[in-house]
């Protein structure tokens with residue numbers, strides 16, 4: 001018996017069976033082209049995340065305030081004490097915030113209008129930060 005199975009469009013190395021098909025449409029009917037992806041469970045979750053993260057109503061750190069608030073306060077403390085802009089790598093040293101969490105914390109503070117970037121470099125750990 002010949003059987004046709006759907007394979008995940010996003011799995012490259014080890015194709016998995018697709019568990020669902022997602023369709024992207026732009027709201028103007030089929031004119032703009034409707035795209036369909038067959039996705040495995042993992043990649044379906046990725047798509048779900050993409051749609052959620054742009055909603056703008058729920059910051060990613062909101063569910064763990066006990067972790068993020070002290071980190072934010074540590075950054076604000078250091079920036080208030082120091083004279084002039086501080087590089088990200090200095091912040092890691094002074095605040096003891098884990099490197100992986102620094103970007104999220106900084107972005108949250110920028111969103112809250114408490115700090116901003118300063119200086120020529122806007123990428124990597126040479127970005128400098130000041131209080132707004």
Ligand SMILES: [Zn+2]
Nearest residue numbers: 008011040043
């Ligand atoms: Zn996949």
